[in-house]
Amino acid sequence: MDYKNLDETGAYAKLLSRVPAGKPYDIAPLLDERRVASCLLPMAGGLSYSWAAKAVNTPELELLQALSDEQDLIGKYRLLLDGEIMNPGEGRKVLHHLLRGQLGKPVIYEGKDLGEFYARELERFSVFADLVRNGKILGSTGKSFEYAVQIGIGGSDLGPRALYLALENWAVAAGRKKLSARFISNVDPDDGAQVAASVDLERTLFILVSKSGTTQETLANELFIKGKLKKAGLDPSKHMVAVTSETSPLAHNPDYLDSFYIDDFIGGRYSSTSAVGGVILSLALGRETFAELLEGAHETDKSALENDIMKNPALLDALIGVWERNFLGFPSTAVLPYSQALSRFPAHLQQLDMESNGKRVNRRGEALDYATGPVVFGEPGTNGQHSFYQLLHQGTDIVPLQFIGFLESQLGDDVEVDGSVSQTKLKANLAAQIVAFAKGKADPNGNKSFPGGRPSSLICGKKLDPRALGALLAHFENKVMFQGFVWNLNSFDQEGVQLGKVLTKQVLSGQSGDSALDAYSKLLGIL
Numbered sequence: 017m018d019y020k021n022l023d024e025t026g027a028y029a030k031l032l033s034r035v036p037a038g039k040p041y042d043i044a045p046l047l048d049e050r051r052v053a054s055c056l057l058p059m060a061g062g063l064s065y066s067w068a069a070k071a072v073n074t075p076e077l078e079l080l081q082a083l084s085d086e087q088d089l090i091g092k093y094r095l096l097l098d099g100e101i102m103n104p105g106e107g108r109k110v111l112h113h114l115l116r117g118q119l120g121k122p123v124i125y126e127g128k129d130l131g132e133f134y135a136r137e138l139e140r141f142s143v144f145a146d147l148v149r150n151g152k153i154l155g156s157t158g159k160s161f162e163y164a165v166q167i168g169i170g171g172s173d174l175g176p177r178a179l180y181l182a183l184e185n186w187a188v189a190a191g192r193k194k195l196s197a198r199f200i201s202n203v204d205p206d207d208g209a210q211v212a213a214s215v216d217l218e219r220t221l222f223i224l225v226s227k228s229g230t231t232q233e234t235l236a237n238e239l240f241i242k243g244k245l246k247k248a249g250l251d252p253s254k255h256m257v258a259v260t261s262e263t264s265p266l267a268h269n270p271d272y273l274d275s276f277y278i279d280d281f282i283g284g285r286y287s288s289t290s291a292v293g294g295v296i297l298s299l300a301l302g303r304e305t306f307a308e309l310l311e312g313a314h315e316t317d318k319s320a321l322e323n324d325i326m327k328n329p330a331l332l333d334a335l336i337g338v339w340e341r342n343f344l345g346f347p348s349t350a351v352l353p354y355s356q357a358l359s360r361f362p363a364h365l366q367q368l369d370m371e372s373n374g375k376r377v378n379r380r381g382e383a384l385d386y387a388t389g390p391v392v393f394g395e396p397g398t399n400g401q402h403s404f405y406q407l408l409h410q411g412t413d414i415v416p417l418q419f420i421g422f423l424e425s426q427l428g429d430d431v432e433v434d435g436s437v438s439q440t441k442l443k444a445n446l447a448a449q450i451v452a453f454a455k456g457k458a459d460p461n462g463n464k465s466f467p468g469g470r471p472s473s474l475i476c477g478k479k480l481d482p483r484a485l486g487a488l489l490a491h492f493e494n495k496v497m498f499q500g501f502v503w504n505l506n507s508f509d510q511e512g513v514q515l516g517k518v519l520t521k522q523v524l525s526g527q528s529g530d531s532a533l534d535a536y537s538k539l540l541g542i543l
């Protein structure tokens with residue numbers, strides 16, 4: 017396989033020549049009824065992807081297709097599916113797609129079929145979840161479990177938390193919610209203390225999640241919670257399961273009620289569809305809920321194999337993102353779900369994108385001369401409208417926007433005020449924002465004028481259900497993967513998190529050897 021930097025491709029110079037000189041790409045004249053109807057791609061899970069309000073047109077799209085072909089993005093995706101080493105920094109395969117179904121060759125590692133291994137673990141934790149939900153597995157005082165609390169951080173927290181919140185109401189409406197989930201992530205002791213105080217420990221099952229089994233925050237929180245369980249007269253080994261990799265120090269420990277496994281080929285931020293997300297979702301919302309989520313993700317993974325960018329929403333989204341980042345020069349992007357259930361989804365995408373593509377060297381470690389992953393942030397609408405949208409509408413930076421919306425609410429519990437129900441108001445706000453951002457509004461008073469030309473995409477569906485959520489999750493995973501391929505990055509390691517960890521250890525050992533570190537330690541009352 018040929019791995020080229022973006023600026024070594026033939027399409028790169030041609031795309032540069034498409035950038036309007038000295039003025040923004042004006043999208044206002046583009047956006048009409050015909051364009052909204054035609055710039056729409058069906059996605060898996062009953063979703064669709066609208067790119068009508070993007071600053072891109074046929075000539076750029078043809079060049080983006082050429083870029084995709086030249087970088088062989090689909091070929092690289094196929095290699096990944098077939099179990100090639102796609103994380104060269106750590107010499108690892110990248111197998112999160114295999115968690116939701118087989119699309120490539122069987123992946124055999126050290127004599128083990130990894131597809132079978134993941135399926136076996138899925139079945140094991142699904143059965144476990146059934147037994148807990150049916151009251152067949154009880155706590156140490158013989159009471160059934162009502163709470164599931166995940167202890168983990170980063171990928172062992174953000175994705176699972178975002179998915180749980182996204183489906184909690186849906187599962188209530190579907191009669192599938194049995195346990196309430198909580199999450200402890202921060203090493204800030206107030207996090208663990210607050211969560212512990214909000215549950216009935218006798219009826220709580222803790223899920224300790226750490227792929228590496230060495231993460232400082234998670235291990236500290238484990239001991240914190242075990243101390244609380246013991247103090248309450250409970251046996252921690254009957255109140256805690258582990259999710260980790262088989263090679264981690266946490267593996268095969270009889271002190272846990274049970275243990276479920278992933279391996280080094282499932283990256284933390286890509287682990288939501290493994291036991292990392294599956295155990296808590298299956299416990300709280302039922303195994304069928306998690307199975308439907310996996311189906312939505314698998315369907316998306318399949319659609320991402322299509323070469324034609326006009327038939328592959330994740331690929332198109334990725335390439336438009338590259339056009340915006342490298343050619344139009346936009347440094348950030350906002351994820352704006354018009355769905356309160358997706359309140360933590362932007363935080364998950366932040367890790368997914370920024371930990372994957374926040375890199376300044378290529379996969380061979382050579383410095384790059386072009387921009388890579390954007391800064392990602394976001395909040396649900398309409399809340400964000402009353403917060404940072406001011407800058408988005410009238411600030412000096414153009415921030416491409418990724419809207420998400422649904423026709424129906426999850427609970428269907430609504431109120432009519434001034435002639436419309438709240439769900440309709442929510443959607444009206446969404447439609448209004450897309451057009452306001454794209455077209456703006458001229459006004460002789462500069463303070464009141466809106467420049468427009470602020471591009472956005474929209475992913476929409478009927479209702480946020482497990483299948484739609486799985487499709488949404490996998491869409492962004494695949495988008496980030498394709499962008500990493502375009503930029504010639506290794507999207508699957510995260511060396512940038514290491515230095516801080518090393519210095520923290522030095523501070524805690526009292527041997528920093530650095531006067532600035534000592535000074536800050538004194539300021540913070542450590543020394």
Ligand SMILES: O=P(O)(O)OC[C@H]1O[C@](O)(CO)[C@@H](O)[C@@H]1O
Binds near residue numbers: 168170171226228
């Ligand atoms: O699951 P673990 O091994 O505890 O890691 C948690 C998180 O820490 C990181 O390694 C970053 O520090 C993330 O990539 C990962 O998701």
